[in-house]
Amino acid sequence: MINIRRMLEQQEHATLHPRAAFSDASQGRHRPEPPCSLRPAFQHDRDKILHSKSFRRLLHKTQVFLSPLGDHYRTRMTHTLEVAQIARTLARALRLNEQLTEAIALGHDLGHTPFGHAGESVLDKLLPGGFRHWTQSVRVVTVLEREGRGLNLTREVVNGIGRHSKGKGMILGGAADELPFTLEGQLVRVSDIVAYVNHDLDDALRGGVLKLSDVPARLLRVLGTTHSRRIRHMVLDIVKHTDLDGGGPVRLSTSMEEALGEMRAFLYQRVYENPRVHEEFEKCSKMLKDMFELFLERPEAFLRHAGQELPAAEAVRRRVIADFIAGMTDRYATNLYQELFVPRPWPIQRSER
Structure with missing residues (x-):
């Protein structure tokens, strides 16, 4: 029987750019495992992420707007899928490895907390050494998934996940050790900001937080006046200004990078x-902080709800609690908070007559 994986690996060498990451030249996994006969290594990683519990929970985690009543607002799941779509489009246009690109994109936000960056901010204050969602995403795929065994992904995917975030820093510039070591990882890094700048603006307009006239006119001239035009302009700009043959990195034009940075700041x-957004997130922050402190003081409550005992050392104990809370969905966190802190009527047993 023909080995389909080897055939697909040969196709990569025949069609991809010489600077692409090739599946059969991967740096390998933390633990050796037999290769799949059907799927190259990066495709196998993509499938592992797609079938993970952490990926499914993204559906019920906030992107920007907390539990919106409308059906068309983004969640952390839809954000992830939009990043993957943009990144794959770029990878195909530049002849880079789509499977690696998609795997990194699908895994990049697995460590995000409930209630968006409000949850991240709370855990950052409560955890020794701080909390960053991108390092938590790496922790999810290397340690937490599969009951502590992790997904055992390739080093290329783990590196891309861990270096996807920019915060308020440079999009593609900065020190070399801040960028993914594969071009595919760099594509996800820029696709992340292309996705969230556009869909967060779209959701803000839909939710009445902004009007299009509030957006600086210069940004609309450079980026475009509609959601689809803005994405198209950014994607075309990346393809045009990324010189793989000349040995360059993934890049934007100076004017586009400046406009994108200004839109992010806006x-x-x-x-x-925004006060309306911030007010609700303050309530969410209190919920998570209260639960964290309760579990720290009452290990038996943590055992009852998380199904594991807390270690004796406080720093490790805080780490375990943070892992539990970071993995919650908005809905689970809200329900658990009510169970822990909101009194419930005592059920009365009616005597038989």
């Missing part, structure tokens, strides 16, 4: 730190 000021 969204931070007008949307992410």
